[in-house]
Amino acid sequence: MALDPNDRTIAGFTMAGHALVHWFETSIPIFLVVWLAAFDVDVAVLGLVVALGYAPFGLGALPAGVLSDRFGPKRLVLACLAGMSLSFLVLAVADSIAAVAVGLVLWGIAASVYHPAGLSLISTGVDERGTVFAWHGIAGNVGIALGPFVAATLLIVFEWQVVAAVLAVPGLVAVAYGVGADFDPTAAVDDDAAAGPDDALSLPEFLSNSRTLFASAFAVVFAIVTVEGLFYRGILTYLPEILQGLPAMAAIDLEADLEGIDPGDYVYVGLLVVGMAGQYAGGKLTNRLPAERGLAAIFAVLAVLALAFVPVTGMGLGPLLVLCGLVGFFLFAIQPFYQEAVAVYTPPETRGLSYGYTYLGEFGLGATSIAIGGFVLGSVSLAAFFVLLAAFALTGVVLSGGLVFALDRFETAGGQTAAETD
Template identity: 50%
Template sequence: MNDNDRSIVGLVAVAHAMVHTYELSIPILVPIWLDTFTAIDLGLTQFPVNAATIGALVTVGYGLFGLGALPSGILVDRIDARILITGCLAGMSLSFLLLAVAPSPVLVGVALAIWGVAASVYHPSGLSLISRGVEQRGSAFAYHGMAGNIGIAVGPLVTILLLLVLDWRAVVAVLTVPAALAAVYAIRVDIDERAAVTATDGGSEDGRAGTGVSSFAEFRSASVTLFAGAFAAVFLVTLCSGLFYRGTLTFLPELLQNVPALAPVELAGRTYQPGDYLYVGLLMVGVGGQYTAGRLTDRGRPEIGIAAGFTALAVVAVLFLPAAALGLGALLVVSALLGFFLFLIQPFYQAAVAEYTPAGTRGLSYGFTYLGTFGIGALGAVVAGAMLTYFSPEQLFLVLGGVALCGAGLGAFLVTRAPSTGTGA
């Protein structure tokens, strides 16, 4: 990588780690909110606090995390990504400051909604920045994904460790600091955002002229053009990924607390939940999945990786609870496999978006991508909460396995349709 490549990768790595630090600290707080609050008071009516209602509350923030990606994708085709990333980091810090003082579940939901709006800016901005500014795109996607997974693992781990000595509100207040510092770094970094874009890559030399999204009519036209080709299948892949991701991770800490092999441990007057640490370890294994997939995208077709990765996830989903019942050894193995394959998918579909869309609408393309992954995909939290409230964990994992099979089928369709073209065909 050249100096500009390294500067861009450094910026997106820090920002990506921050986004997922906050995103995955939320599931650690969910069991605390279930114990702390008793009712969600909406004025005219009240709802009991349970897995279904907390799942719906969390989905507001997670949903906006994805829904906001579409307008953010439009913006990044017209505004420097570095400016948008800075705003994202500052907004996340402020949202967690509000969360720290929220006195009720409703205001917790408001704070999470603000976080979702701020965080939604990142993925279209960061991924467009890589695709237009970095020469070694596949490797950059790999490092970008690894940084995200470090945030995914470190965020929950730091939250767990801080909760040993601090009240949850104090912990959330402490978590506001990293994003604030990252925002200062982002606004100062010097990069060329379009160093890897040429006039033949779907737009002008600066990568903007081919955007064509300055009005609703042009937005509609650009969107129709995108979805008229194979990008439509890629979008459905991202939706499956999001549903599986959110449906699995939102309540996993709560589920692991009920596994006999992970019974609470008393040590030096404190109670430790081994399931929380297994959850962190599972997320950390995802770093290997991200790196493996990112390297493979430089050597082969991402469509093959999509099909293979989702097939593996379907198998793991079916085996997860039976393995947990066999004992700690089997649970550790199946958890490692879940973490690896859950995050293996992401670099493949990120690369597929870059292959099937022109540079001039790359921001819009990634906006739709994360609308599917984190917007519509946020419904996975609602599905998981409802399944755990009214059905059973076994049935939840069967549903998740079905979602993974749909993703595998879409990947197989892309493999048989035509080779990736790199021109948006």
């Protein structure tokens, strides 16, 4: 079915927002390599700085949801886009690692707003939600791949400060577009159901609903999402630097006019592109495979891939490229399964709060692996880093296996599956 004008406008607005959130997010690891040289700091210190930036991305999800109810999702998305762009302009004038930390923290605060506000806007303003959610997810994956690709390419010819400023430009363009976008943010719900300032969740309601959620199987889902976030953030943050230091990368013989390009950055981008196929495949499989079984299986694969990484690096370029492709595929294939698990193990009336906690675990608590991983890489070894990642994934296997018996062990909050609530 074709989208009506209101749906199309909201789709364009939220797709731009989702793409840009991840455009900024995945460009940061490319800068990490440059900052290590520019500021003469070790990987542990820089890992802590980057973790400080990524942590608010998730920690701000809950208050962002409340603010979205009070001020409206369009205002929040515009504030997010403007804030992320301005934070990268702060990075562009940074002359110390402390200034970089300030820019990253500002980015994390601004970026935290998007997912609660953007998803809320789609859920209340769009009639063809399934179609728009699909395009919204694709836009996010495009941003995930393009961010590091553009950053790595620009760094060939420009200083990193200039590249940071250039990356801010699309965000400013999106703000200008969004200000002029005209749509009804509550077109898909009854007037009585549309949230307004007086409907924002009160503190007692927030605490009561939170207790209900964490007294159910959602507590296990939250733990699963958190360990997935630990694996996701750890590997995506440090992989560009790890790839640059591998002897296998020297096998890529570039032409003279391409000197200065680091092959590892483009292998990293290729991994993210393969992730698009993984997310599509994972989404299709959620219709055929119970969420908890899919989660357990993919966590097990990720654990094996993490443990295989160091041995494979000694086998040459071909096996390393295959391994990176598999990591990208399964790293993103797991995401539809935990999103489905949230829907299965939460009632409709707490769904927004549930996804707020989901992003808190994924992007907020998950960011602690940046600091932990930086310490392990700097003070222990590369092998220990991948053992750490494997431990996160194996924890996910155990927790997901527990969900197979969750209905027997917990009184779920509502007990509806996603299909039953549609």
